[in-house]
Amino acid sequence: xxxxxxxxxxxxxxxxxxxxxxxxxxxxxxxxxxxxxxxxxxxxxxxxxxxxxxxxxxxxxxxxxxxxxxxxxxxxxxxxxxxxxxxxxxxxxxxxxxxxxxxxxxxxxxxxxxxxxxxxxxxxxxxxxxxxxxxxxxxxxxxxxxxxxxxxxxxxxxxxxxxxxxxxxxxxxxxxxxxxxxxxxxxxxxxxxxxxxxxxxxxxxxxxxxxxxxxxxxxxxxxxxxxxxxxxxxxxxxxxxxxxxxxxxxxxxxxxxxxxxxxxxxxxxxxxxxxxxxxxxxxxxxxxxxxxxxxxxxxxxxxxxxxxxxxxxxxxxxxxxxxxxxxxxxxxxxxxxxxxxxxxxxxxxxxxxxxxxxxxxxxxxxxxxxxxxxxxxxxxxxxxxx
Amino acid sequence: xxxxxxxxxxxxxxxxxxxxxxxxxxxxxxxxxxxxxxxxxxxxxxxxxxxxxxxxxxxxxxxxxxxxxxxxxxxxxxxxxxxxxxxxxxxxxxxxxxxxxxxxxxxxxxxxxxxxxxxxxxxxxxxxxxxxxxxxxxxxxxxxxxxxxxxxxxxxxxxxxxxxxxxxxxxxxxxxxxxxxxxxxxxxxxxxxxxxxxxxxxxxxxxxxxxxxxxxxxxxxxxxxxxxxxxxxxxxxxxxxxxxxxxxxxxxxxxxxxxxxxxxxxxxxxxxxxxxxxxxxxxxxxxxxxxxxxxxxxxxxxxxx
Numbered sequence: 001x002x003x004x005x006x007x008x009x010x011x012x013x014x015x016x017x018x019x020x021x022x023x024x025x026x027x028x029x030x031x032x033x034x035x036x037x038x039x040x041x042x043x044x045x046x047x048x049x050x051x052x053x054x055x056x057x058x059x060x061x062x063x064x065x066x067x068x069x070x071x072x073x074x075x076x077x078x079x080x081x082x083x084x085x086x087x088x089x090x091x092x093x094x095x096x097x098x099x100x101x102x103x104x105x106x107x108x109x110x111x112x113x114x115x116x117x118x119x120x121x122x123x124x125x126x127x128x129x130x131x132x133x134x135x136x137x138x139x140x141x142x143x144x145x146x147x148x149x150x151x152x153x154x155x156x157x158x159x160x161x162x163x164x165x166x167x168x169x170x171x172x173x174x175x176x177x178x179x180x181x182x183x184x185x186x187x188x189x190x191x192x193x194x195x196x197x198x199x200x201x202x203x204x205x206x207x208x209x210x211x212x213x214x215x216x217x218x219x220x221x222x223x224x225x226x227x228x229x230x231x232x233x234x235x236x237x238x239x240x241x242x243x244x245x246x247x248x249x250x251x252x253x254x255x256x257x258x259x260x261x262x263x264x265x266x267x268x269x270x271x272x273x274x275x276x277x278x279x280x281x282x283x284x285x286x287x288x289x290x291x292x293x294x295x296x297x298x299x300x301x302x303x304x305x306x307x308x309x310x311x312x313x314x315x316x317x318x319x320x321x322x323x324x325x326x327x328x329x330x331x332x333x334x335x336x337x338x339x340x341x342x343x344x345x346x347x348x349x350x351x352x353x354x355x356x357x358x359x360x361x362x363x364x365x366x367x368x369x370x371x372x373x374x375x376x377x378x379x380x381x382x383x384x385x386x
Numbered sequence: 387x388x389x390x391x392x393x394x395x396x397x398x399x400x401x402x403x404x405x406x407x408x409x410x411x412x413x414x415x416x417x418x419x420x421x422x423x424x425x426x427x428x429x430x431x432x433x434x435x436x437x438x439x440x441x442x443x444x445x446x447x448x449x450x451x452x453x454x455x456x457x458x459x460x461x462x463x464x465x466x467x468x469x470x471x472x473x474x475x476x477x478x479x480x481x482x483x484x485x486x487x488x489x490x491x492x493x494x495x496x497x498x499x500x501x502x503x504x505x506x507x508x509x510x511x512x513x514x515x516x517x518x519x520x521x522x523x524x525x526x527x528x529x530x531x532x533x534x535x536x537x538x539x540x541x542x543x544x545x546x547x548x549x550x551x552x553x554x555x556x557x558x559x560x561x562x563x564x565x566x567x568x569x570x571x572x573x574x575x576x577x578x579x580x581x582x583x584x585x586x587x588x589x590x591x592x593x594x595x596x597x598x599x600x601x602x603x604x605x606x607x608x609x610x611x612x613x614x615x616x617x618x619x620x621x622x623x624x625x626x627x628x629x630x631x632x633x634x635x636x637x638x639x640x641x642x643x644x645x646x647x648x649x650x651x652x653x654x655x656x657x658x659x660x661x662x663x664x665x666x667x668x669x670x671x672x673x674x675x676x677x678x679x680x681x682x683x684x685x686x687x688x689x690x691x
Contacts (some may be wrong), residue, residue, distance in 0.1 A: 035506035143507050219523045278514045
């Protein structure tokens with residue numbers, strides 16, 4: 001009897017061990033090991049361009065919801081058996097390239113960059129390829145988005161470089177090396193390119209030749225896209241601070257400390273700055289002084305969850321989405337927050353509003369649509385091909 | 387955040403980050419130190435497991451003897467085996483139990499390393515949930531993945547090979563020598579399967595995880611050496627137990643037969659004295675298997691007489 005008992009205990013123990021092994025390895029594989037992407041959308045001439053989680057540019061005609069898809073982005077190299085460390089999806093064995101940056105449209109060309117380290121330009125009409133940079137080989141992963149200004153394309157790369165390309169031909173015009181990886185999106189204002197780096201600094205570069213104007217060092221790395229308004233640069237850092245700097249000479253105007261990272265760019269509407277934080281709060285500040293006007297905390301936000309999605313504004317509203325899938329609308333005139341919609345999946349990609357509808361991509365490879373006024377959840381548009 | 391994350395994963399991750407900060411942001415050093423610290427914390431359990439394995443190893447001849455004796459009576463065999471375990475102070479379930487207690491800690495460490503590495507944007511975003519509100523933690527993120535010229539966020543062939551070699555050595559040292567062909571082939575499969583599996587996994591995951599496996603294996607090798615020596619790593623193991631070869635056969639320890647019979651290619655050794663002698667010389671060194679040297683056998687017989 002005793003032996004039987006021991007045998008059963010042994011078997012159960014081994015079974016538990018096996019289940020634990022599978023569970024933990026399986027769990028680990030889906031909790032942030034794999035690069036998936038979170039590209040947002042941009043609308044031009046009634047067509048929504050988005051980098052789909054299938055690893056290709058998709059153009060959705062918003063009138064009839066027909067979808068045109070470009071060729072899948074090129075895969076750099078297989079990362080291994082399970083591809084967990086590579087640019088590819090984990091465990092799926094697929095070869096899709098994650099796209100994080102939102103496509104940009106300029107002069108009938110749509111631009112998008114892939115995590116595999118290439119930048120692509122397509123004709124807006126038929127998504128035919130115009131050029132690829134680099135033509136041969138790959139850069140390091142590209143996480144941030146790109147900006148176009150005066151026919152020049154600016155983008156940061158994980159190799160630490162900021163690249164400036166000719167937007168028409170894709171030729172490299174100039175580059176600037178920062179001290180570490182760049183995962184952020186640049187912004188161009190007054191002939192200056194502002195971009196944050198993992199080396200904890202915000203860089204201000206001359207847009208013409210990417211020479212350094214100034215750099216400002218914070219206490220931790222910067223991923224958020226800077227916001228430039230009325231001669232002030234606003235930038236969030238991983239040191240939990242939101243900084244306001246004089247754009248001309250990097251003089252520190254004020255800082256505001258949140259409870260976690262400021263992951264995304266803030267929004268200014270009606271002379272009020274709205275900053276979502278990974279601590280799950282939304283801070284409303286005076287953009288000139290940094291004084292707190294209001295904090296949307298757990299008394300007004302139903303489920304505290306990180307604000308990792310780039311907010312957007314329309315008319316008097318600012319739209320935020322929390323990671324757990326809740327979309328909020330703040331009326332900037334009354335400072336009232338309304339829970340617009342609750343989705344089952346998480347939201348990490350940027351929000352975009354066009355013609356009264358909020359658009360964003362979710363993990364099920366679909367574009368979600370929410371009516372700004374009513375909060376009605378409109379039928380989603382699947383981006384899955386085939 | 388669930389209980390597992392709150393009480394295990396979050397503290398380990400933050401400790402990892404703080405150690406990294408203390409060593410100039412070197413994540414590799416942080417992995418090495420935390421792996422050693424966790425190993426030290428689990429030292430009593432690990433030692434108990436190794437000692438149990440050692441005792442089991444020492445009991446192998448007696449177990450083989452029992453198996454021969456009670457080959458047709460499974461119940462009696464089980465009873466005798468349990469009796470032997472009890473007399474020798476060996477708890478077969480103890481090994482598995484120790485492993486089960488250790489396993490969550492290893493998983494947590496593994497998860498924390500992967501989490502803190504934050505090799506991809508989703509990983510970094512996920513990491514933000516686990517951080518304690520300490521300035522030292524926030525100023526250390528994201529951590530530099532470079533260690534001895536290697537990028538710990540990407541797979542590394544050198545570390546992958548090291549994982550395989552270290553695991554093979556550890557496995558070899560802890561493998562119990564056996565003359566049972568079935569157990570022998572199982573051991574042989576495990577000896578190669580685990581190192582190969584982990585080598586392939588190392589080629590697929592960030593090499594920070596491979597570094598953890600290497601340090602962990604080296605720690606276990608050192609412990610194993612301290613307790614059991616090199617084990618079967620430097621000992622000869624039975625190569626062939628085919629039907630045409632000579633077998634070792636043990637009678638029950640209770641029986642005091644003093645005769646040695648060489649009949650139909652089988653050597654029968656029956657008393658404890660000769661058994662002890664043979665163990666002192668190195669169990670498998672003393673007896674030549676596979677139709678061994680006749681002179682050696684005769685020498686052994688003379689000694690036993």
